[in-house]
Amino acid sequence: MGACMFTDLLEYAVDLAGRLGASYAEARYHVNRSSQILVRFDKVIGVSLGSVNGIGIRVLYDGVLAFSATNDLTPDGIKKAVKQAITQAKLLSNTIHEARGLVEAKVGRVKYEGVAKKSFDSMALEDKLSLLKELWKRASDVVKEGKLTAFTVIYDEGEEVKEIVSSDGAYVASRIVRPSLSINFVLSHPQRGTIQRSVDFGASGGLELLGEWEPEGKIEEEVRAAERVLMYGVRPPKEPVEVVIGSEIIGLMVHESAGHPMEADRIWGREAAQAGESYVKPDMIGKERIGNELATVIDDPTIPGSYGFYLYDDEGVPARPRYIYLRGLINEPLHNRWTAYVFRAKSNASARAMNYASEPIPRMANTYLEPGDAEFEELIEDIGLGVYIKSYMEWNIDDIRWGQRYVGLEAYMIKRGELTEPVRNPVLELTTRTFYSSIIAKDKDLKFYPGLCGKGEPSQGVPVWFGGPDVKLSRVKLGVAPR
């Protein structure tokens, strides 16, 4: 596993919690290491190294769930943490109306690692810096009429190592490495104003990914496209038109309006004061339709090389694909063992914790809209007047995951089946039901995009992929962002 393990200490924690009266206990050693470089234009601004490691202990005592985290990795430190969790659970146990538990599950005893063909140290730091500087050169070389007034690159090499032990027999040790690259630029023109774009890469694996991503070529494309929009972008049509949505936005849409509302803790209300609740009510599951036959959304942690990759969740349950929406039906929520207990369901291995100081809660991993079988050209060939929105910057969604807004960045008019002039700041503002009921066609090109999904209190950001094909929607009225 390439890192020292803390099996004895974890077993001690679980055993002590049991002796102090916990009906369930789980202990997780968890380290997140990060090495990050920040570059502005072609100059290095700073390098940062981080290591966050410790042990998180979760106990169930008299129906109260309590969590303690410490980075004092000594028997004394662990003893204090366990006792603290038990003491506080006791303090609140008389206020519990209905004792909750964790559903039984078949848990794993396993060690696994994500595949990395080229390790992070297989490339000298100087060569990594050269690559990051090359991005600025390639971007600035393609600008014709505007000026790049901001250009920042953040390159990160992350490593996550975990070892989990539970009182019902789970033992899961894992190591996953993830490089990521984020490029943010602002293109300005004295008369046309400014346009901002972020381009992100992220996956699990090693430095072989830098070659696969080809960020130098991608940034050229992005800068060229942004300049076209800045210089020549027109307002979107005022009347409702057919719209083709690019896979980048589709990925985000299914993450926001399928994945999040199908997190069982939201449905129950556990996140009500933070990330919100859900338009989905328990009695809709398996019964109510939210979209048409083309609306199948899957969340699959087991995709090799994905940003949200894992084979066992943080409660030791083996992972599998979850069909969140199935041909338009509200189908399978994301459960950890706590929500599965509340819903009288089975865990589907959705428990994830950001780091040792975080409790495991239901999370997405890699969420995508099932692709179709059309070519992209077939999506636009019969559109007389429409808009293709390829990428976005601004987005948000309400706290029940119903009303959502996406503001296009790279977008084009579609006229008589052809992409024509660029469109600036088209706004797609619609409800979840409208979106999933308006899908007319999907192409077969499934693409994924990385993100850091936020939820929980304290807020936990976990790496995810979201994706999908390009999608044609029936007529929609587009807005335009204020300037």
Next chain:
Amino acid sequence: MREEALDLANYVVEKGRRLGFDEVASIVRISRRVMVKFANNEITVVQNWMDTTIALYLVKEAKCVLTRLVCRTKNDIDRALKNVYDHMAHVEPSALYAPLPEPNGKTLEGLTDPKLVQSLGTTIEVVPQLIDEGLREGAQRLAGTFHAGHRIKALVTSKGAELSEEGTFIEVYARAFYEDNSGHWAWTSTKFNDDRVLEVGRKAASYSKIRLPVTRIEPGRYNAILSPLVVGNLMSYVARAASALATMLGLSMFTKYKPGTKIGSEIISIIDEPRDPLLPNSTGFDDEGIETRTKYIIRKGIFESYLHNTKTATRMRGQLTGNAGWLQPHPWNVVVEPGDIDEDDIFCEVGEGIFVLNNWYTRYQNIVEGQFSTVSRDVVLYVKGGEPKSIIRRVRIAEVFPNLLNNIVGLTKTKYDIAWWEVKPPVRVPFVIAKNVLFTRPEV
């Protein structure tokens, strides 16, 4: 614990200097925190943290490396220093490098509540009372968070800073539901106060039980009454944009506006406040050991001050402001100066408009222009004839910050200390009235 923190920070600096670094700074934080989450009137989880974190700033030949370690042993520190030293040969000099300053910061006293130090664990007994208070006020169910803690900070730099500080904090927020309606409130302080905790439940519930017909609005421009929850969220974005590094990177609306530029109406003043004993992020010294000071970011509508550390102040030929971050300067606590409107008169002042209690998910389309949207949550009221007439559900504010700031026409006398999931850092803000605010909603 202060001695323990100082000892570790001193060890980092001494060891780092011996290894051959030109400059070393270290911040050690030791904290104990407890958090209770509740939902559907139940405690859902109680969480505890006992952590030591060590942040290191290391320089050799103008090459700068930052490291954050969650660890507590000198062995861990030795390993980290060696790792960075080995790394250094391959790192380039930072384009922003400037030497650490001569320290002049002093410890700020009065940030600690003995109750939160001595009885942190038992303060959580107030949570069931908060829930009961909200239910008594008329809510059907409550959700929220109680978070409190005690933290020690020690800073040692190779320029001679050797400072430590101690503080406590409490952050409480609740969301109350009645049928399809909800209310929200929040409170933060350095001092525990039962009454203020219970008030959070009571106020959230009072908004949840508003009974009015539900109507829809057409997208367009309306007068807006923004509650302190909304003002806190939006003005934090404005305050963070004043970070000189963000402006240098071209990732701030202040990239376009130099100090002295009018950016808002003359009644809006936004202050970075690091020295108020009741606001939890208050501190006497920044991460470089410079004394913090209260400063206007925007005074009477005029952009007045960037937030600087030594790197940005050197580069931009500005004065240090006591806002370091070794790399990124940042605000400590954000204060919006109050106005002259009685809170009870706020609907009358507006006549016709939209009251927004709470918001979330603020996102930029273009950070340089300050072009953003944000989504309302909890109760939104349509006001006409000086009275709330109906409830509107889940609308959006889609605006450009300079427009919004210029359109502020009123602020209340009363102000509230708030921090919650969507408002960080802590704020002290009033209700705000703004004219011509663009509201949108989804096409159904």
